[in-house]
Amino acid sequence: MIDVLYFAWVRERIGLPKEKLETSAATVAALVEELKAREERYEAAFADLSALRVAVDQELTDFDAPLAGAREVAFFPPMTGG
Structure with a gap:
């Protein structure tokens, strides 16, 4: 089993936080x-992967990252400055 977390507009499109x-x-x-x-709703949320970032076990990574042994995957929009 793996926990999948959704943040910001990804959460809004899918309708679930995790x-x-x-x-x-x-x-x-x-x-x-x-x-x-x-x-x-998933198709809409993941339509443009260039507008998304991903973290595996709370470490930023790429979409080609392996999932072997992972406990958590989080999807979120890029952070903006501040």
Whole structure:
């Protein structure tokens, strides 16, 4: 099982702050493809990956990052300055 967390407009589009998933995805990108295939709201949230950042176990990473052993994946928009 893996915890998937959604922040800001990603949360708004999907309608959930987080969920626990059973996945066979080897990478973050594969997980995104699984999510997009679930239903339209996921498709909308992940339509433009260039507008998203991802963290695996609270470390910023890329969409090609492996998920082996990961406990948590978080999706959020890029942070803006301040």
